[in-house]
Amino acid sequence: MKKVVSEISGAVFSLPWLIAKDHGLFETEGIDMEFVRTRPSGAVPQTESPEEVNPILGHTAFEERRVSIYRA
Amino acid sequence: MVRPDSPHNYPGTLGQRPIAVQFHAGSHYVALRLLEGYLPNDKIKLVHYGSPQQRFEAMWRGEVDACVVMEPWIALGEKLGCKALCEGHYLGAENASDDMDEATFAAINRAVGKAIDLLNADKRRYLHYLIDDPRHAQALAKYGGLTPEDFHLPRLRYVKATSYTDEIVADTYHWMVRWGLIDSKASAADLVDNRIARVAATLADDA
Numbered sequence: 001m002k003k004v005v006s007e008i009s010g011a012v013f014s015l016p017w018l019i020a021k022d023h024g025l026f027e028t029e030g031i032d033m034e035f036v037r038t039r040p041s042g043a044v045p046q047t048e049s050p051e052e053v054n055p056i057l058g059h060t061a062f063e064e065r066r067v068s069i070y071r072a
Numbered sequence: 073m074v075r076p077d078s079p080h081n082y083p084g085t086l087g088q089r090p091i092a093v094q095f096h097a098g099s100h101y102v103a104l105r106l107l108e109g110y111l112p113n114d115k116i117k118l119v120h121y122g123s124p125q126q127r128f129e130a131m132w133r134g135e136v137d138a139c140v141v142m143e144p145w146i147a148l149g150e151k152l153g154c155k156a157l158c159e160g161h162y163l164g165a166e167n168a169s170d171d172m173d174e175a176t177f178a179a180i181n182r183a184v185g186k187a188i189d190l191l192n193a194d195k196r197r198y199l200h201y202l203i204d205d206p207r208h209a210q211a212l213a214k215y216g217g218l219t220p221e222d223f224h225l226p227r228l229r230y231v232k233a234t235s236y237t238d239e240i241v242a243d244t245y246h247w248m249v250r251w252g253l254i255d256s257k258a259s260a261a262d263l264v265d266n267r268i269a270r271v272a273a274t275l276a277d278d279a
Contacts, residue, residue: 015191071165
């Protein structure tokens with residue numbers, strides 16, 4: 001089995017992935033899929049300037065190479 | 073989306089009114105793409121509020137005139153009587169690290185593709201994932217909760233993964249440059265490399 005760690009953010013984005021895992025579809029393909037859930041952000045400073053917000057947002061696990069795939 | 077008692081009934085009256093989004097995410101880009109059809113650019117006032125829950129609640133409390141949200145917050149808002157002034161869709165993206173190999177990516181795509189077939193055959197069967205998502209289940213319950221019957225199923229569009237075409241990449245890049253969302257010195261070719269996705273799509277088709 002090939003180990004893959006994937007980020008799971010909002011369920012609306014990851015719905016097919018959640019179904020695939022619960023139905024054993026990744027295992028059928030030889031993939032040992034582990035999900036890492038992003039945490040919802042806490043209070044954020046409100047701003048009207050996009051430059052003040054880090055574009056990576058909550059995908060820090062990908063930036064830190066703790067997951068190898070995410071969706072947005 | 074606006075409150076049930078909001079005076080706004082179409083996007084053209086939202087000029088200079090605060091609208092909650094998450095910058096650099098789908099809600100930000102869809103808001104611009106939708107509102108620029110109704111308002112001059114300098115009248116579009118987007119405010120970064122973070123997560124969908126934070127955006128929805130800022131709207132519900134009246135801190136902003138409108139919020140941009142996705143499911144299940146649309147279903148919740150409509151259940152509470154909120155008004156959707158406009159609606160847009162965008163392409164989701166699978167972002168893989170540079171050590172992802174073609175065979176693994178293809179295997180993942182095959183598994184997810186089978187799940188998409190299951191989902192599209194009976195969407196309501198799988199809506200509990202949206203309702204019970206630990207990120208917001210408690211918040212949904214606070215507003216009365218949702219059932220699978222509360223969702224408008226055609227809004228949920230899941231298709232099998234394909235590569236972005238060069239045309240889509242170029243059109244999106246130029247649009248982002250026009251809005252100052254990307255460094256104009258960067259080139260689309262530098263930002264998107266579909267070498268794995270294209271091969272993986274072929275492998276997935278062959279399976």
